[in-house]
Amino acid sequence: MADITDIKAILYTEKTLGLGEGNVAVIQTAPSMTKNSLKAILREYFGITPLKINSLRMDGKVKRFRGRVGARNDFKKFYIKLPDGVSLENIGA
Template sequence: MSAKTMSSKIKTVVSRARMYEVIRAPLITEKTTNGSEHSQVTFKVAADATKPEIKQAVEGLFKVKVKAVNTINVQGKQKLFKGRPGVRGDWKKAIVSLVEGHKIDVTTGL
């Protein structure tokens, strides 16, 4: 077996505490609400979270089946804070596509 196929077969298990660290908050905007019509949910996630970790966290916390995970690193905006220039922090966004028939209601808590 080559190193690539061997590494793809190794599956790490994410602890319950790490699941809560990975999924920070749901994003509720007009664009993400339109995505919910296509079985997609958008979350703010930890900057060091990987796609397999995000998938396991969503499946473990919300008891749903995940089809795909797409991630985006969002750069912080330059803004003025009390008249002085500053930069908002960078953050990571994950768009999680669910299998047909599964649904997450982000308006209710865990």
């Protein structure tokens, strides 16, 4: 069962800020997170019932550092459609 510590970050990029105008928030999580567990976390900790959740699994990029091969960590991105008037920025304020 996933918990709130599996949420790594709320993503703020040029693309996600544009999506924010349509009440869509983008969250980066651990790869083990599911839509149902994220929905339960949003309800329990933030009091939000999302309208829709889309997920995207991202594999870590293979990179070289000083001639050695390594890889970035895998993660999941969730696109969360929020009800009108609700945003993740004003939660907890």
